[in-house]
Amino acid sequence: MHAGVSSREWNKWKTGSAPHCLRLDNPRGVTVRTIAVLASLGFLVAQATAAAFITHPGGTRAIGYDLHTSEGAVTAGVGGSVSGSFDQTLTRRLPGTTTSAEATASQRMDIGDSSLTALFSARADADQVGGTASAGGYSTSNFGFRVLAETPFVLDGQIESTSSGVGTAGRQWTRFAFGGARDDGGAQDLFFDIGRSGGAANQPLHAVGVLHTGWSYSIEARTDVSRVSEGPLTEDETAESRIEFVITVPEPAAPAALLAVATAATALGRSGSRPSKVARRPCIPAYR
Numbered sequence: 001m002h003a004g005v006s007s008r009e010w011n012k013w014k015t016g017s018a019p020h021c022l023r024l025d026n027p028r029g030v031t032v033r034t035i036a037v038l039a040s041l042g043f044l045v046a047q048a049t050a051a052a053f054i055t056h057p058g059g060t061r062a063i064g065y066d067l068h069t070s071e072g073a074v075t076a077g078v079g080g081s082v083s084g085s086f087d088q089t090l091t092r093r094l095p096g097t098t099t100s101a102e103a104t105a106s107q108r109m110d111i112g113d114s115s116l117t118a119l120f121s122a123r124a125d126a127d128q129v130g131g132t133a134s135a136g137g138y139s140t141s142n143f144g145f146r147v148l149a150e151t152p153f154v155l156d157g158q159i160e161s162t163s164s165g166v167g168t169a170g171r172q173w174t175r176f177a178f179g180g181a182r183d184d185g186g187a188q189d190l191f192f193d194i195g196r197s198g199g200a201a202n203q204p205l206h207a208v209g210v211l212h213t214g215w216s217y218s219i220e221a222r223t224d225v226s227r228v229s230e231g232p233l234t235e236d237e238t239a240e241s242r243i244e245f246v247i248t249v250p251e252p253a254a255p256a257a258l259l260a261v262a263t264a265a266t267a268l269g270r271s272g273s274r275p276s277k278v279a280r281r282p283c284i285p286a287y288r
Contacts, residue, residue, distance in 0.1 A: 121242035136226030157245025
């Protein structure tokens, strides 16, 4: 009880019957703590939405090279299952007295809250000044995923193939496919199904659509190149193929959701907690 306030006045204030400005009409029982809890719930809901872009990611990947010269050979490869982001590059050069072979293979997939970014590339370089050399590299993946909510998306990217040299021996194969199917075996969406072989070519990638719940989606990416250099003349044969793309979805609305909930909660608190305007005399300081 505050000094100078009688027990009778104190009881009146506690019951809300005292006509002074400390009395609150708060029929809804909204408190600062309630507002804070509602705002926190809004933030948690927004965070859950942000994490809902991809679920059940998984598939397989493989990467490697194959080098041969008149003086030796070396082969290496890595493959296996994946259940999320990955990033790997393999590069090797096999030098010789009159021949050399070199290959580089790369693959990267980065899964974020609002994007999926990927790169698959392979490069082969065979060189000789009297002999035989061959080089090959590959980078592949079959990757699947689902979504927890109806999700609009935009895909942008490019398929690029280059080659140089006077010969044509070897391969240069690129494939990219992206689509989905409904779980009950009904509808299907095929956004890309591209397979190409040959030399220099560029193809932009662009698609706009919606990823649906109850569907399974898959991405297939493959780059596979090789070059052979042989004969009495000096030859440097090079081939490279790459697939690069990014899938983006709307940014998570965490700040907007938090602001909306906090604003609504504050408005609710104001509408249910107005200071009484009955009192015209100075406020009586009172403390519990």
